[in-house]
Amino acid sequence: MAEHEELPAGAGRDAIDELNGIRQSIDNIDAALIHMLAERFKFTQQVGRLKARHGLPAADPARELQQIQRLRALAEEARLDPGFAEKFLNFIVAEVIHHHVAIAGGQPGVGDGQAPGAAIGVMPDSAIGAPAPATAEPAGPAS
């Protein structure tokens, strides 16, 4: 928490307390988001491995369209901008795709947003077929 922040002139202790309280809520949500994203990438990697194992096509446009439509509808119910929800899904999928080449190791057909086995966002121990190293350097778009 930003308990140490300076009190701007005129803000008042109550305002700062309220701000800190809201920030604690934002922090809780961010922690939840991070952990759920971790799980999501584990699942998409499972999809990647399964597809590689069974020769299933990487891309599945019908599935992708259905995902977008579903998330947009859920966003509307949650009072979240459906355009943003779609943009968010595309952001996640782009990260999965971006790294699939590096991780898939030459397995043809592995490369849709569902799952490449791309350890996008996930530590390399989740790569297709690779054993899990105990202390792997994290791989990912920004590291």
Add this chain to the structure above:
Amino acid sequence: MAEHEELPAGAGRDAIDELNGIRQSIDNIDAALIHMLAERFKFTQQVGRLKARHGLPAADPARELQQIQRLRALAEEARLDPGFAEKFLNFIVAEVIHHHVAIAGGQPGVGDGQAPGAAIGVMPDSAIGAPAPATAEPAGPAS
């Protein structure tokens, strides 16, 4: 669910069943992510309104740095690439900032990633000071 998808030659019923099961899990996670993002934007808008009300500065670099460091540490624990976690936070913050001008309505100083009042990603009824219309057109970066 993609129950209707065509069975690629050689895939086998078991593989498709397994794929559908994993996709159901991904769908559950995506629904949870959408709802939590909705709540996050409600909180950041509260921050925006509070800051506007009390003349607090929009940007808070110390807070932003702390958020990044905290999320990177949580990502490591969750076996998620910390670089991706940081990229994700920046993605969310960028969306909030991108629309704050449109929503803030000329309130100086309102514009950091914490909250502008930017109905980024949120239906306009959450804009600073605006009453909630019953059926507002969604506003947002991609709609």
